[in-house]
Amino acid sequence: MNPSLRILMAGGGTGGHVYPALAIADALTQAAPHVHVAFAGTRDRLEATAVPKAGYAFHPITVSGFQRAWTLENLRFPLRLLEGLWDSWKLVRALEPAVVVGTGGYVAGPVLLAARLQGCPIVVQEQNAYPGVTNRLLGYLSTRVHVAFPEAEAYFPTADVRVTGNPTRQQLQQTTRAEGRAHIGMPEDATLLTVLGGSLGSAALNDALEASLGALLDRPNTYILWQTGTRYYEALHARIPSHPRLRMAPYLDRMDAAYAATDVALCRAGALTCSELLVTGTPAVLVPSPNVVADHQTKNAESMAAAGAARVLPEPRLSSELVAAVTALLDDASARAAMTRAAQQLARPEAAAVIARDICSIARAHSSSPTPHA
Structure with a gap:
């Protein structure tokens, strides 16, 4: 050229x-x-x-x-x-x-x-x-x-x-699960729920997770990586007690490590997030934001769900069904493996x-x- x-x-x-x-x-x-x-x-x-x-x-x-x-x-x-x-x-x-x-x-x-x-x-x-x-x-x-x-x-x-x-980004496909777990500081045999609300954060995801933390952390082998968003981190960090299996951060600089370590992601359904979930083969529960133009996040999420690469949890049901939705996947390795295969078939790395x-x-x-x- x-x-x-x-x-x-x-x-x-x-x-x-x-x-x-x-x-x-x-x-x-x-x-x-x-x-x-x-x-x-x-x-x-x-x-x-x-x-x-x-x-x-x-x-x-x-x-x-x-x-x-x-x-x-x-x-x-x-x-x-x-x-x-x-x-x-x-x-x-x-x-x-x-x-x-x-x-x-x-x-x-x-x-x-x-x-x-x-x-x-x-x-x-x-x-x-x-x-x-x-x-x-x-x-x-x-x-x-x-x-x-x-x-x-x-x-x-x-x-x-x-x-x-x-x-x-190519780096998303180059980090191993062991490297991701080492970066986060958690054992290989634990299950990890990663909650992603975007760089600014999602009030709906944060509120629902805060209400559900007790039930999730009562599970002895469950770790939580919680990206709160920069708008919400200080207030959440001040009122939520520390826990050895809880990792909170305003923003995740190493998304490659986070995806590699994750068993189940709970997140919005923005286009970039959906594409990153697909190329990393990460099983996900998607909560489309109802506050976006033409409800396009719901269309993104439904496209992934139709292929078997994700499950959709509408925001009105988030608080009442969060624990059941994520634990059903955390406890079902075969379902997660099927979602990973479906994601990899859709992915275009x-x-x-x-x-x-x-x-x-x-x-x-x-x-x-x-x-x-x-």
């Missing part, structure tokens, strides 16, 4: 958009070591710190989303949109990327639109079974759309769609590499085309 060829990634706001983009970027640099990958994102969200930390150039774009509930901030939306389009137009013009890749979030819209208006091919990567509005609209302009769940194909009727899975190769192919075709940029 031409050493001067540039790929621009656009996506952000949450880890579900940022980390797949970083996984694709890593795969691109491995597939074509001389390719230059840069990122466009917002100034005040996760991508502003995660992207430079990963070693990639970061270009901030002025953009904000339209709030579905009425707010005075919506009055500024048209101006912000124009600012974002202008920033994006200048960035695309300056970088002259061979391909622009969008992984979702508000910033992907203006950046990919500016690229397409300048004659640059765009590629969309959709993480959820129910695509977001931005990606659905961009699908009409895309050279290719990569989706993680087969259910998402129907939302891109005019696009060239490929079911490739969600890109995940090479998703990042497959998407990267496709982007490289599109980039080569575009760079060799005699048609100039608009």
